[in-house]
Structures are given as structure tokens and as C-alpha cells.
Amino acid sequence: MTSLAVSAHHAPARHPALAAADPELAALVGAEERLQADTLRLIPSENYVSQAVLEASGTVLQNKYSEGYAGRRYYEGQQNVDQVERLAVARAKALFGVDHANVQPYSGSPANLAVYLAFAQPGDTVMGMALPMGGHLTHGWGVSATGSWFRGVQYGVRQDTGLIDFDEVRDLALKERPKVIFCGGTALPRTIDFAAFAEIAREAGAVLVADVAHIAGLIAGGAHPSPVPHVDVVSTTTHKTLRGPRGAMLMCREEHAKAIDKAVFPGLQGGPHNQTTAAIAVALHEASGASFRDYAHGVVANAKALADELLARGFDLVSGGTDNHLILMDLTRRDVPGKIAAKALDRAGIVVNYNTVPYDPRKPFDPSGIRIGTPSLTSRGLGTEHMGAVAEWIDRGVTAARTGDEAALAMIRAEVADLMAAYPAPGLPV
Incomplete structure (x- = not known):
């Protein structure tokens, strides 16, 4: 697996002025580009903008x-x-x-x-x-x-x-x-x-x-x-x-x-x-374009498919599913707090955020749930046919979070990186 360590020689070639003026900052930008490229980003408020928006x-x-x-x-x-x-x-x-x-x-x-x-x-x-x-x-x-x-x-x-x-x-x-x-x-x-x-x-x-x-x-x-x-x-x-x-x-x-x-x-x-x-x-x-309409409907289709796959694996979803881009998972019955699950999934290359669930008995900074969404993966071109694999990774990752199985998280991380390499993200260097 490629290391995500930040170093000056990783400064992105497409930011030559930045690399010359501030190689330390340029290296951090390059590291973030790689992180966004080879992780599965499931935070529902995040996405990839186009190169045109970046410019x-x-x-x-x-x-x-x-x-x-x-x-x-x-x-x-x-x-x-x-x-x-x-x-x-x-x-x-x-x-x-x-x-x-x-x-x-x-x-x-x-x-x-x-x-x-x-x-x-x-x-x-x-x-x-x-x-x-x-x-x-x-x-x-x-x-x-x-x-x-x-x-x-x-x-x-x-x-x-x-x-x-x-x-x-x-x-x-x-x-x-x-x-x-x-x-x-x-x-x-x-x-x-x-x-x-x-x-x-x-x-x-x-x-x-x-x-x-x-x-x-x-x-x-x-x-x-x-x-x-x-x-x-x-x-x-x-x-x-x-x-x-x-x-x-x-x-x-x-x-x-x-x-x-x-x-x-x-x-x-x-x-x-x-x-x-x-x-x-x-x-x-x-x-305003037709391709964006396809994307928007794809986001919802992916979220619904992912929710179905998670339900089939025994996860508790707030309201029983989703109508939009977002899924809120209650991990109480999985016997792992949301924060521990989110940090473990991050080590597995699956980026989520821990989140309170309605009537949560736990504190907001250490809640019972995680929040996931499908905007970013849809922008990369993933479809409903991939949601089974995503749900399986989440299932394995949450189990590994409970048991402390770092080897299992590393294995998921490699699998995630392989799939992400096949679906380059908009606005990121290939």
C-alpha cells in the first residue's frame, strides 16, 4: 500500500508556484490530494468539485x-x-x-x-x-x-x-x-x-x-x-x-x-x-445540465441500495432507511461507540463521521452513531452494483473496531484503494 506520509518531494507538479514558494504547504496539499484519491469518502456533506470549479x-x-x-x-x-x-x-x-x-x-x-x-x-x-x-x-x-x-x-x-x-x-x-x-x-x-x-x-x-x-x-x-x-x-x-x-x-x-x-x-x-x-x-x-440530473438521481439510488445492503447485514438505520443521500446508523446493538467505529473505518480508508442518533444516551462527542452518504462516491462513478462491497467493508470495519483487529482494517484499506484507483475523482490528478 502506498504511504500517505507527507514529504517535500511529494509536492504536486501541477502546483509549481506553490511548490517553489512554500514546499511544506505544497507537500500537504499533495498529501491531501492522494488521501482524497484513494479513500472511500462517505461523509454526506463532502464531495468532489470539478476542475473548472477549482480553477x-x-x-x-x-x-x-x-x-x-x-x-x-x-x-x-x-x-x-x-x-x-x-x-x-x-x-x-x-x-x-x-x-x-x-x-x-x-x-x-x-x-x-x-x-x-x-x-x-x-x-x-x-x-x-x-x-x-x-x-x-x-x-x-x-x-x-x-x-x-x-x-x-x-x-x-x-x-x-x-x-x-x-x-x-x-x-x-x-x-x-x-x-x-x-x-x-x-x-x-x-x-x-x-x-x-x-x-x-x-x-x-x-x-x-x-x-x-x-x-x-x-x-x-x-x-x-x-x-x-x-x-x-x-x-x-x-x-x-x-x-x-x-x-x-x-x-x-x-x-x-x-x-x-x-x-x-x-x-x-x-x-x-x-x-x-x-x-x-x-x-x-x-x-443545469443533463449529466447533473443523472448524478443527483444516482446519489439517491446509491444511498437506497447501500441502506438495503446494510439492513441485510443487520445494521440499525434511523427511520429504517433513506430517501436522499444520507444514512444515519445506530451502532448500539453492535456494541461499539460511533467514535471508535468512525476512527477504525478511517484507518480502513473509509471516511465517515461519528454522529448522535435521536434519543442518544451517549454524549455528542462520543455518540452512538455514524453518518454516511453517497455524494462523493457517486461523483467518482460508482453505482448501485458497488454498494454491496461498500456495505461489506463497513460491516467488516465495524466488527474490527469492536475486536481491535488492525490487520482486518489494513486489508480493507488495500481493497478500498484498489477500487478507488479504478474510479478517478473529478478535480484530482490522475
Whole structure:
């Protein structure tokens, strides 16, 4: 097996200026390229961007400050930058069918914070899914600024089904009358019923926000229902399933456009990262093509096939399976904590993250579950015919984690590397 040790002579030839200026950093980049190339990446929030997205992210647009919006800047010399931002905005509006798009948020958490700034005051009640149930920190959870500055109330899932109980959501919303309701999360393996949330939000008089950071690419590719007809605001990152750079977007109805734009700038940030805006534009262009639709549906098909294979091997899956790109596994009956399993699988070349499961008796930093997903492997060209092998590796890896069998993990690592060599990843050197 090829060593992953970092050394200066491994500096990638395709980064000659970096290798000359900073060989130590260049060696680390080269090591990461090799790590991404020969491991099976199953973290559902990770993916591979195209070479075009990588190139756009590193252009001379990095050199420009552009506070304000296209046609309304506080700096001169924006002739080209304005066109880049307008292109990204137009592509977002066309792809998602929205009235308005803001492509300037630096990432998903700042984008969600802008939503609060637009529609709530400090101390107001806000509502979202509880973090241990699959929600996100920024949906009003206590350790987040959103839970400190606002009064966060949380809904969860049923213990018996792992599904959202909309009667409970409605009762909570009518009792607490939140200004903002978030739907969506980071560990939700089932289709989000945006229409049901919209009905509750209307009755409670709340602004409804769909955080689709995880499933934006599935929505763009027609593999998950769109929230756009039902919600006031859509918040999303531009990476994950959308296969763009590390950035974010806010999309909304025209009536909320001014409030959203004002919240992003000057409310929370200064100049946008123009090189990221350019890469977002490229990713949105790629997502409008037929091949991306095939990819999005392939992600879901692979996840469902992998879930079936895991169930057949006796694994406990939250909600019993998946409708999207994500699988949440409860390892309690396997008698191995999620953290120990995740670290063992990493040594086996299978990259996952340990994760809480609903009603988890263990602590968040040492939880009962692991979270896996199929975006990255689908981007490499793996299909449903490979999911049996992936499930077998996970099964063997979890067993080895429990028994401490490092030889078994090393054997899996070699097998994984062999398969990955046959399916080169987009954007990585071959």
C-alpha cells in the first residue's frame, strides 16, 4: 500500500508556484490530494468539485474588493466583477426557480444568521429541529449564537419511527408563536415535507425558512422536491450535493429581497469573496445540465441500495432507511461507540463521521452513531452494483473496531484503494 506520509518531494507538479514558494504547504496539499484519491469518502456533506470549479476558485478575482451589490458598489473597477455576480445570480434564479438570489454569504452559518437579522429581533422566539435529532446548530440550538441571542424552541422526531411528528410541530408552533421556523437539517435521511411545514408556519404567523444545504444538489437535479413553492426563504451552502465551492446562497420571494440583501450586506459582512462567486456560477452552470440530473438521481439510488445492503447485514438505520443521500446508523446493538467505529473505518480508508442518533444516551462527542452518504462516491462513478462491497467493508470495519483487529482494517484499506484507483475523482490528478 502506498504511504500517505507527507514529504517535500511529494509536492504536486501541477502546483509549481506553490511548490517553489512554500514546499511544506505544497507537500500537504499533495498529501491531501492522494488521501482524497484513494479513500472511500462517505461523509454526506463532502464531495468532489470539478476542475473548472477549482480553477474559478483560484482566479485573480481574489484581488478585488466589491462591497455592495452589482451596479451599487462602494469601490470602483467593478466592470467585470459585476458581470460575474450577475451571472451567478441569474443562474441561481433559473436553476431553482426563485424570484431573488443573493450569492454573497460566506458560508451556511452566516447565511442563516442573515435570516435572523432580516426577520427577528434579539430575544424573539425562533424554532428549528433539535441538534441531537438531526437539526443544525444555527437553528436556535443553545451552544450557537442563534440560541443565545434568540429564544430557541426545538422539535424532534418520533422515537418509534425516526420521523417528524407534524402534529407535535404544529402544537409547538401555535404555543410558542416563533418569528422564524427552520425546516431541514444535517442528519435527516427522509424527504422533507415542505408543504406540511408551510401550512404550520402560515397558521403560526411565522417566516418559514428551508435550510437545504445538504440536499440542494438533489433539488437542482430533480431528485428531491423543491421547497420554493412553499417557503419564504431558502438557505443553502453551495458545496455538498451541489458540488460547488465552500460558499452559500439565500433565495427568496421578491417581497423579502430587500430585507435579505440588507442583512447580508451591510448587516453581517463586507466585501464578497469574488473568486467564490465565480466558482458558484460555474457550479450552477454545471448543475443545469443533463449529466447533473443523472448524478443527483444516482446519489439517491446509491444511498437506497447501500441502506438495503446494510439492513441485510443487520445494521440499525434511523427511520429504517433513506430517501436522499444520507444514512444515519445506530451502532448500539453492535456494541461499539460511533467514535471508535468512525476512527477504525478511517484507518480502513473509509471516511465517515461519528454522529448522535435521536434519543442518544451517549454524549455528542462520543455518540452512538455514524453518518454516511453517497455524494462523493457517486461523483467518482460508482453505482448501485458497488454498494454491496461498500456495505461489506463497513460491516467488516465495524466488527474490527469492536475486536481491535488492525490487520482486518489494513486489508480493507488495500481493497478500498484498489477500487478507488479504478474510479478517478473529478478535480484530482490522475
